[in-house]
Amino acid sequence: MKPLKTILLIDDDETTNYLNHRLLTRMEIADDIRVVTNGEEALDYLTKSFQGQEGYPTPDLIFVDIKMSVMDGFEFLEEYEKLEGAQKDRIVMLMLTSSASFYDLEKLKQFPDVRRHYSKPLAEADVREILQEYF
């Protein structure tokens, strides 16, 4: 039995997604690891998930990047705030960026949904800390 059911990775960098997927899989903490490459796709996924559509399990943990094409991380977070779903309370939203500027970090304070910010690369120690703290 793995500690989490579903993890959603939102990042447009393929390599990052590959490496994070590989790390999380190796550490065997989730049954299902889903990957979307921009905010719009993420919203689409979550909307469907909250509606209870099959094949869209609600994630326990979300990693979201800031710099993304189509819809970046902040735009996504703004839309996510508007989404309605009882499941939102159970979701742990974390930000994972390569280099968050001072202003980015300031802006992040406006989004209480985001529990914490992690710098890339995501290390095993980080994951262990996340599990320990939020689950």
Next chain:
Amino acid sequence: MNLSASQTILDFKNIFQALPGLYLILSPELTIIAVSDSYLAATLTAREEILGKYVFDVFPDNPHDAESKSVASLKSSLNYVLEHRQSHFMPTTRYDVPSPGSSGHTFERRYWAPCNTPVLAEDGTVAYIIHEVRNVTEQVQVEKEIASRQHNLLLMAEAAGGAVWECDIPNNKMTWSASYKDIFGYDDDALETVPGRWSELVHPDDLQQARKSIDRVVAAKGKTWTGQYRYRKADNSYTTVLDHGYILYDLEGRPVHMLGTMVDLSKQLEQERKLKESNSRFELIAKATNDVIWDWNLLDDSLWWNEGMQTLYGYKAEAIEPTIVSWTNYIHPDDLLRVKESIHHVIDSGETNWESEYRFRCANGSYKIILDRGYVIHNPEGAPVRMIGAMLDITEAKRLEQQQQESTAFARRILESLPLMAWTATPNGAVDYYSQSWFDYTGANFDELKAWGWSNIIHPDDADETLRLWKEALLNGEPYAGENRWKSAKTGTYRWFLARAVPIRDEEGNITMWAGSHTDIHDQKTLQQQLEESSRKFLFLSESIPQMVWSANPDGHIDYTNHRWYEYTKMSEESLGFGWAPAIHPDELQNLMGTWMHCVATGDPLEFEVRFQDMEAKTYRWFLLRALPMRNEGKEIVKWFGTATDIHDQKQLMQQLEETTRRFRFLGDSIVQLVWITDASGYHEYFNQRWRDYTGLTLEESMGFIWNDVLHPEDQQRAWDRWQHSLRTGEFYEIEYRFRNGRDGTYRWFLGQAMPMRDNDGNILKWFGTCTDIEDHKRAEEELLEKNLELERINQDLDSFVYTASHDLKLPIINMAGIFEELTQNASFNDPDAPRMIDMFNKSLQQIHSTIHDLAEVVKVQRIDEREREQVQLEQLVEDVQVSIQDLLRDTRATIITDFSAAPGIAFIKANLKSIFYNLITNAIKYRAHDRQPMVHLSTRHKGDYIELKVQDNGMGIDMNKHQSKLFQMFKRFHNHVHGSGLGLYIVNRLLTNNGGYINIESTLNEGTTFYLYFKQKKA
């Protein structure tokens, strides 16, 4: 008795009609219902004429008596009765009744005493009015007659010189008229007395007889009584009196009132005798005199003339009417009214003497001028009864007097018309005439001045001398002349007069009079005195003043110079005339001579600057020569007066000033700035040449307030406001503005500055201003500003470049590291050096990663936002740092010991403070000594305005001598064995210094390093 009702009524009617009284019965409407026979008789009317008629229709007002108010009176009485239902007695009223048979045209006088009485009905209203009238005509007439007689009696008694008495018998009172006092010598108290007093004063021998005589008259109800008896006067002597009495009786026939007069017979007798004597005497005199005598009996207006009327006025005896007409007829009509008024005034006012002048016509028609004097004779009672007068013919005297007057008036008129004060004196010197101008001048009248009265008006200082001269003249009979002062009444001051008098002699050579005159010479006299005074003063002044003074004749010859001239030039009197020429500087001599001759010719004042020579020392000094002509009344020049003032020092000063000014101008023109001067109000007075060169304006064009012609339109308002501000406050003026270059119309920037020049009191006199061309500076400044902006832009670009670059570089490096790690964990390599190469690869990766991370940090430091500053709790901060470097701490087994008790917090931007702590702690651990466990001590304390943070490690230490200067430079690293970007200390230093702090380092090799960081704390 059994009488029927009708009988009774009839009886009453007859009885009423037969009543002796006068009755009318009126209805409330005032209609006559019944009337008594007596009434009809008294009013001369018949019953059938008045019964049933309205009462006032029957008895109208007496149309011939306007005074009569009988109807109104009766009406109001009747109304009173109707209203008050009470009887009303009317006052005795005159109501005349028409005479019978006269058809109402004539009336007979009647006096009535009416009474109206109401007869009330059972309900209390007035049913009838009984109008009762008593005919009192006879009674009233009697009373009137008595009063009239009494009045006459009084008049008669007074006229006869007697006293009137009145005796009120019931009240035992006796009163006397005022003349009682005069006649008998009693005082006021005796006028009100009792009849018994009379008995006391009547001579005892006569009293009995007088009493009896009165009693007899009373017993016979006689009205008048006359008696003669002796009566005692106040002085106790007895005189014989004649007493007339009038006796009034009451209804019962008793005497109630007596009136009478008492005349002193002895006095009357005496007077009659005297008058007779005087009359005869007078007539004798009148006959003897030449004057016209008249005797006018005032009582009957008869007039008696003496012979004079015939002899002097030519009237025939038979033509003279013996009445007053014979006088009034011949008085000149123009004088008649005046004469009549004056004579009647004298007679009426009780005076005795009358005098008047008038013209009286003679029989031949000519008029004589008459002086008429009259004397009024009064009878013993004081009434004028007679007037006696004498007429004096003064026609000739009058004519002579007139001639005399005319002749004198003519002479006086001539004297009066002369503009001098004339006078005449008797041969012995007493002044007997002064002309009007004397009175005008002295304010005294003739009485005050006549004879020797003039000695009070003359000036005291002149009195004795004048008197002496005048007496001398009188003595010798020589003409008199003298100057003396006389007091003016108008101004109260003395004026000088020239007095002259000549004797006038008759044919025999005897002096008959002195004729004198006084001529006012005050102005001439004072002028003369002033002239003497001023010429004295001039000499005194001219010798005492420090200037040279001189005078010249009209032809220009110098006739006087004061001693200053001689003192200075050392010349002698040879310099007079035109001898002064050698003392004049040769450069000015010709010019001076020409100017002086011009002045002499034209009378223009002389003003000339000239150098005089000290003939001995051969030195010159500058003098200002001035001269004015003095002219006489004919405007001819009589003299020139001149001065020469030493102006050498002023002249030199002036020259110096001119030199200074010239130098200033030269300086102003030679300096590169535009220079200008204004007055205190900002009006431009001076511009230097450079101003003119630059603006292209002439000096004339530049004067005044010209800035707007020169200033750039955008600068005009600003410059004006600023300039006005300085003018107002006196503040130093400084402004940058653009001036137009007059040559090409371009504008250049100038720095305008101006300073006020003040006098000793601090008042601004002038403003000195300069305009410095700062176009080049300005342009350089603008370029610098542009450069700065550009640099800033570049900096920003650089920042964002670094940021972007670090970010964009970071991700692939992170990915490469991840992929390589995955690869090395799960792939196998055949090369025996593979582990070593993998290690080298990792090191390189870490290095590049670290560099990129630090670069991003540097960019962060550039952007500090003051708003982010907060009070950061250090304990918590260190914990956060420890968490982020927990791997490092675990691997190195480093210990961190903190003591923030002295200053638990620092005001700072939290992220930056964290960065500082992060860098210092990681440095301390990175550069640890490998032979011992790393220890980092962190502590704080207050030090002045700063909080000191001490970070002490036990690491390898730094060679301070070698590296101190480069310690905080970017990308400097001092240890090769440890990887790092070389940016850590740079960042720490920047963060600190940007916030007003600083850093100190102490270090010993192989022992450790201590950083002291000083954070500036803002004061509360």
